[in-house]
Amino acid sequence: MRVSLKDVAERAGVSIKTVSNVVNNYQHITPAMRTRVQHAIDELGYRPNLTARHLRKGRTGIIALALPELANPYYADLADAVIDAAAQHDYTVLLDLTGGRRRQEAQVGQGFSARVTDGVILSPVELRPEDLRNRDDDAPLVLLGERPGDLPYDAIAIDNVAAARTAVRHLTGLGRRRVAFLGGHTNDAAHPAHLRVQGWREVLATQGVDAPDALIAPTDGCDRADGAEAMTRMLDAGEPPDAVFAYNDLIAIGAMRVLSDRGMRVPEDMAVMGFDDIAEGRFGAVTLTTIAPDKRTIARLAIESILTRLQNPDRTAESMRKGELRPEYRLLERESTLGRG
Template identity: 45%
Template sequence: MARVRLIDVAELAGVSMKTVSNVVHNYPHVAPALRQKVQSAINELGYRPNLTARRLATGKTGMIALAMPEIDHPYFSELSRHIAEEATRRGYRVLIEQTLSDPVAERAVLRDREAGLVDGVIFHPVRMGTLDIAKLAPGTPLVLLGEAAMPVMTDHVMIDNVAAALGGTRHLLNSGRRRIAFLAVMDGDITGSTNQRLLGYQQALIEAGLPLRPDLVLTARDFTAEAGVAAIEAALERGLHFDGVVCRDDKFAIGALKALQAAGKSVPEDVAVVGWDDTLLARYTSPALTSVAPDKLAIATEALTLLEERIGGYEGVGRHRIVGHSLAMRGSAPRLRE
């Protein structure tokens, strides 16, 4: 059963291909009678336009690529959902690419993979830095997310990580905590996110007139809840005393919760915990996690707006947009009573 083509419809209706095309596209200047005739021919044959051919002819694909480290990480899947919905609203479809934080896969995103396949790319890099990306200067319109890279020429959307960490830490300070740990820094973490969050944490302590104690900055081996457990266990074992933890990540916070409960500490009474990203996970732990909440919808909207402008031909210098964040208050570090 060969596919029905435009010309088949045209022949059946006794008109030119272009007229059929005009009907398909609801082009206004088609006589009602003809439109009717063409429409029946379309229905009779069950014609569906071949999108690939349309793309080749128009040069527009109506598709954007979204490249992220892991599509099943709650933060990224929640963000993708927003981006997918916003893109649909604007008439784009989304091709999701998973890089698994692999440098080769990341590079591929900016090179040949998308050639002529998508109109633009939204990319959350992990391993590629500012210079790597600047060098690959892709022909494709591009918007970056996250803190790993921010070349001057490329558009970029992020939250103010320093301010967010400052806010989260202040919240703990306001509730009377004085020995607040940071979970965690890592070897080989070049994303910049951690550094900015650490900076905000430190700034809050300084504001409050507290000393910066290096032993309160914990170290983890990777970005898993298990690594968070291990880091807290190690800290407790070496006798570290702390009454609050600011985590760079909800998974770390979950690990902290587990390790603290296992050690007989109660949360938030003995130790208050603040997570990061306000993912689905934060709602389902017990106690539920207070978590820094990036405005994911705003990230999606802003990224698509910038991308659409690039697709529309904007070629100026990179715009760097900071979108809002808040602190989602839950049991692990509850809101203060008034």
């Protein structure tokens, strides 16, 4: 039979209310009493009924996480981090995949029917502001990545322009003069690639380095094959760059495959910089220099944002528009730019 609060209370010789306070981490409990109750919990193997706990608060105990895909290791890492962060608050994560398609992203953004979730965390690719203008679901919504327009929802994104400046300064600081940008929808102002190109241009302009459009190779997708195709296109056009700043690690890895096939050495002939810090970049024949967003902090802020909105449902749209959160990032210098030590 399931162990109850009453069983724990009898074993510890305290009231059911005291046990409940310990289980719910009520702060005004003495350390001695907390230890006493916890010992009884451990002895009996008591596990709280999280479903009942959430229902008493009028909640489901579920947070939805909608990502474009899991084939990209960055999103798989992010999902893992969100699940861990949610578990710290006794929440379960419902995972949905949008394929990066606007219609699916808009449907998720509008909320799930019958209030099956307490909040939604959405990482959009094609979403537009008008897709959420008439959202009637009162469940909190958090956007991962740049906020598309002036929407009254929290957005959690690293500073893509600043991160790109950090990446390009690293390359130019190594003496590279023709730094190319590979990947992403660079002409779409709502896409992070556009912001990373902006940072790329800013650094090259301040250093008096030429930044012609010929050194930008946009891609339809963001996978290894897209990086290989973009790198091939740039090499075949003549006057190849001496460094590449890729939109993400997958594009950088695809580019390095082409360079290897053509007998070009990384970084001697061409330095390569990625973005995302996926595991594949750490264990290749040439380890990949990259920008590493703090995924754990992104996940923690997303969960905390949902819980804050649940606790403060009457916050005004004006105050919510200020909820743009900027996690940190790091430059990880590896062999693809520095060579083997």
